[in-house]
Amino acid sequence: MFLPNRHPDYRTALDPRDAEALGLDAAIEVERHLIYRDNHAPTPLHTLGALAGELGVSTVHVKDEGFRLGLGSFKALGGAYAVACLVLEEAGRQLGRRVDVAELRTPAVRALAAGMTFACATDGNHGRSVAQGAELVGAASVIFVHAGVTDGRVAAIARYGARMIRVEGTYDDSVAEAARVSAENGWTVVSDTSWPGYERIPGLVMQGYTAMVREFLRQLPEPPTHVFVQSGVGGVAAAVAGHLALALGERRPAFVVVDPARAACLFETARAGHPVRVEHGEPTVMAMLECYEPSLVAWNVLSRVADAFMTVDEEDAVTVMNRLARPRGGDPAIVAGESGGAGLAGVVRAATDPAIRAALRLDGTSRVVVVNTEGATDPERYAELVGLRPGDVRPEPAIDAGAAA
Structure with missing residues (x-):
């Protein structure tokens, strides 16, 4: 399915808070911040x-x-960055001065972080980032996973010292449970999705993703004309689209959000014109994108850009996973996890469908960029x-040795 953006806010300026966060x-x-990451x-x-x-297409x-x-x-890039920012802010409050990222591993800041606990719900990848960020600063982490998260992904997160809690139901059920239990225990929730009254921290997570955009703009010989990015709750799509709009202005590329058909919360939100929750049905193979309700912060950006x-x-x-693993014509081999190649799957679908191709003005001059959002984060599933x-x-190695073990 394909839907042009017809929202009344389309092509209007980003909210000033979003522009500041993604600029x-x-x-x-x-x-x-990344300079201080291993x-x-x-x-x-x-x-x-x-x-x-x-x-x-051209490229x-x-x-x-x-x-x-x-x-x-x-x-x-996202969860660990948000954890670091929150620790530095708390250190600043307690020490009565601005605390720079260069001080993140000092004894004073680590002693303060030791009294903090960060929690989140995850399909796998975000939880690993939050857990790694907590370990980096010396804080504790508690990660909530739903029934569909594989044991391999749970083990990969636990290796960073996280306490793991299984939740019956879907990703959205685990988000609600993480918020409830964290409120009872005074833990800080670092979620990659947002809801009314909880928007700043997901904004920090999205902010972390902008480094990826800065990198590929420097790596490209000229700016892209089209960018396709997959979405779960929409955070990475919003971060990429928002930063491109701010960095390139009128020269920004056409931006396409790609959803799994079985968990198309952004597509259905765009069709309705406002955030909607889609019904849970048969699980999608694109497990990292299996989300049934969009992030409000992400939608606020995507509705515009x-x-x-x-x-x-x-x-x-x-098919895209296999094509990238077995390239033709001298193309490099790429390890793309189940969700990693979804954006490229969107490109293939768009380029081979005459109506979508025409709507997006894809032609022989088009310069297309996609993001392989994950490697083989579950090697056994990848091999299957x-x-x-x-x-x-x-x-x-597609992931760190500890996570793959």
Whole structure:
């Protein structure tokens, strides 16, 4: 399904708070934070020339987040960044002065962080980032996972010292339970989705993702004309679209939000014109995107700067995983997890559907960027769907050794 953005706010200016959170100054500060993270390095931007030729576009570039900070996902940029910001703010309150990120690992700040507990709900990747961020600063973490999260992903999070709590039901049920239990215990919830009255911290999480956009704009020979990004609750799509709009202005690319058809909360929200919760049905293979209610902060951005919304099916996602693992025509091999290639699946669907192609003005001059949002964060599941181990596809580890064990 495909839907152009017809919201009354489309093409209007971002809310000043969103513009501040996703703008250039904020992105520069995020990159400064990254200097103090272990394993930090810009992630690669791959060029898929053969695929571009097949799709009838000029270029296809894939920003590969499968190696981000040893966690195997773009989520490494968000949760841990928010945890660090919150610890520094609390230190500033207690010490009566501004505390810089350079002081994050000092004994004084770590002693303060030791009394803090950070909690969140997760499909896997966000929880790993929050847990890693808490471990980095010396705080505690409690991570809530729903019934559909695999044991492999739970173990990967627990390796960062997190206390794990299983919740019956869906991701949205785990979000509600994390908020309830945290309120009872005085824990700080670091969620990547937002609801009325809880917006600032999800905004910090989104802010962390802007570093990825800064990187690929520097890595590209010229700005893209089209960007396709997948969505769960919408945080990464909003961060990418919002920063592109602020950084490039009228030269910004056409931006397309890609949902799994079985969990299309952003698509249905766009169709309704306001946030809606979609019914839980058969699980989607795109497990990291299996969310049934959008983030209000994300929708506030996407209603203004997304140009279109679309859905992809289960087989689309798995086909892209396999195509990236077995490239043609000299294209590089890429390890994309079940959700990682959903944006590229959207490109393939759009480029091969005459009506969508025309609506988006995709042609032989189009320069397309997508984000591989995750590598093989569950290596066993990856092998089931692709028939190859991640290391057989690309020799570099898809995630850190501890998480893969």
